[in-house]
Amino acid sequence: MKPAAFDYHAPGTVEEAVALLAELGDDAKVLAGGQSLIPMLALRLTAFDHLVDVCRIPELQGVQQRDGGVRIGAAVRHAQVGTSPEVAAAAPLLTLATPLVGHFQIRNRGTLGGAIAHADPAAEYPAAALALDATMDIASPTGRRTLTAQEFFTDLWTTAMEPDEMLVGVTFPAWGGRSGFAVEEFARRHGDYAIAGAEVAVELDETDRVRRCAIGLVALGPTPERPREAEAELVGRPVSEIDPAEVGRLAMAGLTAVTSDGNGSADYRRRVGAAMVARAWTRAVADASTEGAA
Amino acid sequence: MTAAATGDGRVEAGGATRYAGTRIGRVEDPRLLTGRGTYVDDIRLPGMLHAVFVRSPVARGRILGIDASAALALPGVRHVFTAADLNPDVREQWHTSVGPKSPETPRPPLADTDVRFVGDPVALVLADDRYLAEDAAELVEVDYEQLPAVVDYTRAAQAQELVHEAHGSNVVGQLAGRPAATLADVFAGAAHVVTDTIHQQAHTAVPMEGRGMVVDYSASTGELTIHAATQAPHEIRLFCSRLLGLPEHRIRVLMRDTGGGFGQKVMVQRDEMALMLVARRAGAPVKWVEDRRENLLAAGMSRHEHADVSMAFDPDGLILAASIDFVSDCGAYPTPWPVGTSAAVGMLFPGPYRVPAASFTATTVYTNTAGRVAYRGPWQFETLAREVLLDNAAREMGMDPAELRRRNLLRTDELPFANPNGMTYDRITPLETFEQALEMLDYDAFRAEQARAREAGRYLGVGMSTYVEPSTPGYGSYATEAATIRIEPSGKVNVYIAGGSTGNSIETTVVQLTADVLGVAIEDVATIQGDTAVTGFGAGTAGSRSGSMTAGAVRDTATILRERMIAIAAHKLEAAPEDIELVRSRASVRGVPGASVTVAELAATAYFDPYSLPPGVPAGLEASARYTAETRSVWVNAAHVCTCEVDPVTGGVTLLRYIVSEDCGPMINPSVVEGQIAGGTVQGIGGALLEHLAYDEDGNPTATTFVDYLLPTATDVPVIEYGHIETMSGGPGGYKGVGEGGAIGAPPAVVNAVADALAPFGARITRLPLTPESLAALVPPEALR
Structure with missing residues (x-):
């Protein structure tokens, strides 16, 4: 379990980093915390001649309030995301999801950008990004562009x-008003990739109807999933008339590519997924309701 | 008798001072807890080369050719050895505890013509560092003709393909007790008969440190030094001397710290043989450290087995007969010959119950998977099968499972008790430990809580198990254990035992026991273990023998020195020997204040003033003795009780409380005893819920990292609660073995708790591990409101 030899690069700027990537092509891989990449290298499941470590680039650091939301540098560690007051204020779903990312040693090294760029459907941050309509700031040798999470995965x-x-960074728009958030996952052990999980945000209006809601699904397809039809069905309804189990069923209804593996068949994942959505919905609604009754 | 703890941890009771029985802090802890243990990978010798195995990627196949030229061309690569290079050097190949005449599986150190499991060692690369060696291993081209593999052990006996063609069958062996047909009338006439087929999945020891070895041969002296991760340094030396034809006394095996063994490191396996064989050919010391992937691929598999089990009961629930037909998967290269251990499953199936009649068969089969090796409580399946069956019986009979056990458990007034397979139990307390564990839980209160929870839609369960196991084998190479004790000229004491720290705290207990017998302060005692050059032969850590056997060796050796010290002190103090007492490194005349001499003064006399010694007392204070076990085994028993909550939607299990009441006799160190119980229990919990060394249908292992081989972590295990009953064994100090029991008792307690939780759904659990999906499948969606 020793990796094949590679050259290590630690560029100081985004421009240097993308220039290296352009120059080295397929022989290079971005190293952004290494919590997935390094084990794969050590097991020789993959090999790259060059690793470009982006964690020392100043532009990729820090958490800033921006346009009512929060912009998180791609190299910000999970541990920083989980303890940031700015994140907790603007995107509580990320704060709630962070303790479920691996173990604390992993969260001390792993980065938000690394997790999102790795795009593992069983990971917590990609689903949160999708649910919260995050936008991705991306750099290339020819300039910058921004993608929505829906376009990204x-x-x-x-x-x-x-x-x-x-x-380079990810911006999460803030949810205002009477909003509530909850994350529910089921995994074999704490810190394992989830068999299924749900990240739910809900905003109630002054009459306790659902003003908007967002459901991010973990490990229920090849990408993080978002059951937009289910969300649309829930908007405008009095929250007291919504059976959480129905939310779970609705959220599973549109899924077409639930995976089967050693930890669970597709049918079982749907069963667990529906329960996680229902439980997260219940807690998110309770959280929103504490924001001041109508 | 009243006892009071003193500042240094001794117990002063009735005027005597003892360290045994107290929670002395572990001698091993300062170095281990600060990360300064010395494991094989910490050994660094000048010029040392690093070994990496090329392993078979196919489960069954023929080796058509091996081309190492590309690997050898890589700078820094020194050798690539194959079977043709190494295997002809083998002289003899047998394990001491098994003997030369056992019908063993032929074990080529490196695969010669055939590969028989994924991970089978095919070539050995030596390079200047481990990275280069792994690079080179990837460049060794092996041409395989892939053949259909025997993977499903339940069909192996009928398979056309043979794992070992020369053996002529995939059945390794079969043993049987009383024929089942002779019990047919008992079963036919019984008020209740319960039958199940119970399956256990492959899982294994997974020590924190994998196997490993540094071999260092000196051509100029003809001496071979081996640093090994092992439970048995002397066995490595003996085995190696036979393998290479080197005289035993030219080989020295050293082990300071070994990061767990649990049975996997009792016996030399093929990979280690290959290391021994390269020692004389490498021209430099060679290190091999097994990495995690290799450990999961090739260090061995355990527990893969099933049985058809039945019990007959009278109308009151008293057991009339028990029957087990047991089949176990032994992989391609079992170590050792597995037939004997499989018979133990049959012999022990009646357990600590009043079972008047029993039958068994035990069948072992080869497959193209990793070989079966010992794992903490190798016959553990007897307890799993019996205790799961008992719970199913209780449910079928409408009887409380605690009451069913209570009616059948042996009482101390019935001992000794010969079980129907001829195992005679004595000095055990099955009923007492069981009642203690239930009382610690407050069983009735839990049942009430469970009923309230069910009304609220929550599913709690309680599971229990009891077992009796033979510890401390007293036959063959296991029958003796030696100690050498030197009270040095300064009065400081060194104890030399074969021992070796694999996590069983034998350094601590040896120091405690020695200080007690000699009457010296514990800080004056140190121990040197795990070095064959300075310790007498010992069979190592196996069969829950270290504490109880070493206690005998220390007692017998220290008694010689104690008598000698008393003789010298009596002579010096002009008192009668019977009036001398030894306390905290000082010999005093009882009842005469001020008449005393220190152990250091006694030692100085013994070494430097030999003409002042009393007549007949030899110079020096050094002694060696070898203790011989008085019985073939020392019985030890325990009861486990576990509670849990099961989420009926996800099938997730949360363990709530875990209680163990055990009787290992007097405890040398309760913290060490509880540590042993905890470790075994956690492994048993892992086996019940998580761990699975799985293969696909082509024989490819699917759990080769800790992403897929799931070990229990701290968050999966509740605080373990301990109850102790102390019944003296017949051996030294009354001690019994406690190393393995936790791993025996835990799996059925967990299974029974989960089954109890899901009983409202009519669930019956007969297959491990209890994956969430398998449990969820017991709860149909329509049952969930």
Whole structure:
């Protein structure tokens, strides 16, 4: 379990980093915390001649309030995300999801950008990004562009980024008013990838109807999933008339590519997924309700 | 008798001072807890090369050719050895505890013509560092003709393909007790008969440190030094001397710290043989450290088995007969010959119950998977099968499972008791430990809580198990254990035992026991273990024998020195020997204040002033003795009680409380005893819920990292609560073995708790592990409101 030899690069700027990526092409891989990449290298499941460590680039650091939301640098560690007051104020779903990411040693090294760019459907941050309509700031040798989360996640461990592009930061818009958030996951053990999980945000209006809601699904397809039809069915309804079990069923209804593996068949994942959605919905609604009754 | 703890941890009771029985802090802890243990990978010798195995990627196949030229061309790569290079050097190949005449599976150190499991060692690469060696291993081209593999052990006996063609069958062996047909009338006439087929999945020891070895041969002296991760340094030396034809006394095996063994490191396996064989050919010391992937691929598999089990009961629930037909998967290269251990499953199936009649068969089969190796309580399946069956019987009979056990458990007034397979139990307390565990839980209160929870839609359960196991084998190479004790000229004491720290705290208990017998302060005692150059032969850590056997060796050796010290002190103090007492490194005349001499003064006399010694007392204070076990085994028993909550939607299990009441006799160190119980229990919980060394239908292992091989973590295990009953064994100090029991008792307690929780759904659990999906499948969606 020793990796094959590679050259290590630690560029100081985004421009240097993308120039390296462009120059080295397929022989290079971005190293952004290494909590997935390094084990794969050590097991020789993959090999790269060059690793470009982006964690020392100043532009990729820090958490800033921006346009009522929060912008998180791609190299910000999970541990920082989980303890940031700015994140907790603007995107509580991320704060709630963070303790479920691996173990604390992993959260001390792993980065938000690394997790999102790795695009594992069983990971917590990609689903949160999708649910919260986060936007991805991306750099390439020819300039910058921004993608929505929906555009960003294209397939299993695959994003819309080109090989010479890198993720610089992610912006999460804030939810205002009477909003509530909850994350529910079921895994074999604490810290394992979830068998299924749900990240729910809900905003109630002054009459306790659902003003808007968002459901991010974990480990229920090749990408993080978002059951938009289910969300649409719930908006406008009095929250007291919504059976959480129905929310779970609705959320599972549109899923077409639930995976089967050693930890669970597709049918079982749907059963667990529906329960996680129902439980997260219940807690998110309770959280929203504490924001001041109508 | 009243006892009071003193500042240094001794117990002063009735005027005597003892360290045994107290929670002395572990001698091992300062170095282990600060990360300064010395494991194989910490050994660094000048010029040392690093070994990596090329392993078979196919489960069954023929080796058509091996081309190592690309690997050898890589700078820094020194050797690539294959079977043709190494295997002809083998002289003899047998394990001491098994003997030369056992019908063993032929074990080529490196695969010669055939590979028989994924991970089978095919070639050994030596390079300047481990990275280079792994690079080179990838460049060794092995041409395989892949053949259909025997993977499903339940069909192996009928398979066309043979794992070992020369053996002529995939059945390794079969043993049987009383024929089942002779019990047919008992079963036919019984008020209740319960029958199940119970399956256990492959899982294994998974020590924190994998196997590993540094071999260092000196051509100029003809001496071979081996640093090994092992439970039995002397066995490595003996085995190696036979393997290489080197005289035993030219080999020295050293082990300071070993990061767990649990049975996996009792016996030399093929990979380690290959290391021994390269020692004389490498021209430099060679290190091999098994990484996690290799450990899960090739260090061995355990527990993969099933049985058809039945019990007959009278109308009151008293057991009339028990029957087990047991089949176990032994993989391609079991170590050792597995037939004997499989018979133990049959012999022990009646357990600590009043079972008047029993039958068994035990069948072992080869498959193209990792070989079966010992794992903490190797016959553990007897307890799993019996205790799960008893709970199913209780449910079928409408009887409380605690009451069913209570009616059948042996009482101390019935001992000794010969079980129907001829195992005679004595000095055990099955009923007492069981009642203690239930009382610690407050069983009735839990049942009431369970009923309230069910009304609220929550599913709690309680499971229990009891077992009796033979510890401390007293036959063959296991029958003796030696100690050498030197009270040095300064009065400081060194105890030399074969021992070796694999996590069983034998350094601590040896120091405690020695200080007690010699009457010296514990800080004056140190121990040197795990070095064959300075310790007498010992069979190592196996069969829950270290504490109880070493206690005998220490007692017999220290008694010699104690008598000698008393003789010298009596002579010096002009008192009668019977009036001398030894307390905290000082010999005093009882009842005469001020008449005393220190152990250091006694030692100085013994070494430096030999003409002042009393007549007949030899110079020096050094002694060696070898203790011989008085019985073939020392019985030890325990009861486990576990409670849990099961989420009926996800099938997730949360363990709530875990209680163990055990009787290992007097405890040398309760913290060590509880540590042993905890470790075994956690492994048993892992086996019941998580761990699975799985293969696909082609024989490819699917759990080769800790992403897929799931070990229990701190968050999966509740605080374990301990109850102790102390019944003296017939051996030294009354001590019994406690190393394995936790792993035996835990799996059925967990299974029974989960089954109890899901009883409202009519669930019956007969297959491990209890994955969430398998449990959820017991609860149909329509049952969930």
